[in-house]
Amino acid sequence: MILPIVAYGDPVLKKVGVDIDKDYPNLDTLLDNMFETMYNASGVGLAAPQIGLAIRLFIVDTTPFSDDEDLTDEEQKALNGFKRVFINATILKEEGDEWAFNEGCLSIPDVREDVFRKPKVTIEYLDENFELHTEVFDGLIARVIQHEYDHIEGVLFTDKLSSLKKRLIKGRLGNISKGKIDVDYRMRFPDQKKKR
Numbered sequence: 001m002i003l004p005i006v007a008y009g010d011p012v013l014k015k016v017g018v019d020i021d022k023d024y025p026n027l028d029t030l031l032d033n034m035f036e037t038m039y040n041a042s043g044v045g046l047a048a049p050q051i052g053l054a055i056r057l058f059i060v061d062t063t064p065f066s067d068d069e070d071l072t073d074e075e076q077k078a079l080n081g082f083k084r085v086f087i088n089a090t091i092l093k094e095e096g097d098e099w100a101f102n103e104g105c106l107s108i109p110d111v112r113e114d115v116f117r118k119p120k121v122t123i124e125y126l127d128e129n130f131e132l133h134t135e136v137f138d139g140l141i142a143r144v145i146q147h148e149y150d151h152i153e154g155v156l157f158t159d160k161l162s163s164l165k166k167r168l169i170k171g172r173l174g175n176i177s178k179g180k181i182d183v184d185y186r187m188r189f190p191d192q193k194k195k196r
Contacts, residue, residue: 003037003051004186008108008156009177011190012049017056017152019088022130024055031085031128034059041185043106045144047151050107052188056088058148065140075139082141089125091149092134094118101143103157109183111172113165115157117146 006012020027030053038046044065047058065071066080098116105111121142124134137145147157158166158173175181179189 001033001036002040002186003033004188005037005041005046005050005106006052007176007179007187007189008158008173009190010052010107010188012052012054013107013151013156014154015049015054016154017047017049017054020055020057027128030057031059035061037185038106041106045148046106047148049151049154056152058086058089058152060084060086060141060144060148062141062144065144071140079140085128086123086145086148087126087128087130089123089149089152091121091123091146093122094146095120095122096138101140103143103147105147105157106185108156108158108173108176109181109187111158111169111176113157113161113169115147115160117143119143121145123149 034046034051037051038059038061042064044062045058045060048055061083062079063081063083066076068076071079096119098118100114100116102112103115119142120136120138122134122136123145124132126132150156158169177189177191179192
């Protein structure tokens with residue numbers, strides 16, 4: 001089932017998510033719905049707060065990035081088919097020199113800005129079978145993981161922008177929270193009662 005994505009301005013996007021255990025109700029269905037919702041919105045990641053749940057859960061599928069002709073064959077191969085579920089994740093380490101990448105977010109449609117992040121990340125997480133993993137990721141995979149991880153920490157990519165950039169996009173963000181935007185996927189707007 002395709003779920004509505006929570007728009008900028010909803011308080012759930014600013015909450016730090018809580019851990020879940022393997023008895024979390026209907027987790028398999030929730031994961032299926034999250035992947036269906038993400039693919040329907042042409043996303044490469046989706047965190048539970050974006051569908052209104054303040055829990056430490058996010059999903060990633062970087063396959064769409066593998067079509068980028070500017071990437072090396074090795075990078076394209078790594079991105080193609082990289083599909084994961086991250087439960088109760090903790091970033092243990094971020095390393096390297098920060099680099100800029102033009103990021104967007106399904107909760108903040110039509111706003112894209114350069115965000116600086118470190119290129120390498122070590123993360124500990126549980127998969128959908130509640131098996132523990134500690135892995136190191138780099139490049140675009142690390143970037144997507146960091147973006148989604150921020151969601152379960154109550155942080156949006158717009159929080160990482162300079163005060164000048166924030167002022168420049170303030171009106172657009174206000175319009176998003178009021179539903180004054182055209183999107184081709186279901187959204188729930190905090191300052192508008194009607195769902196699309």
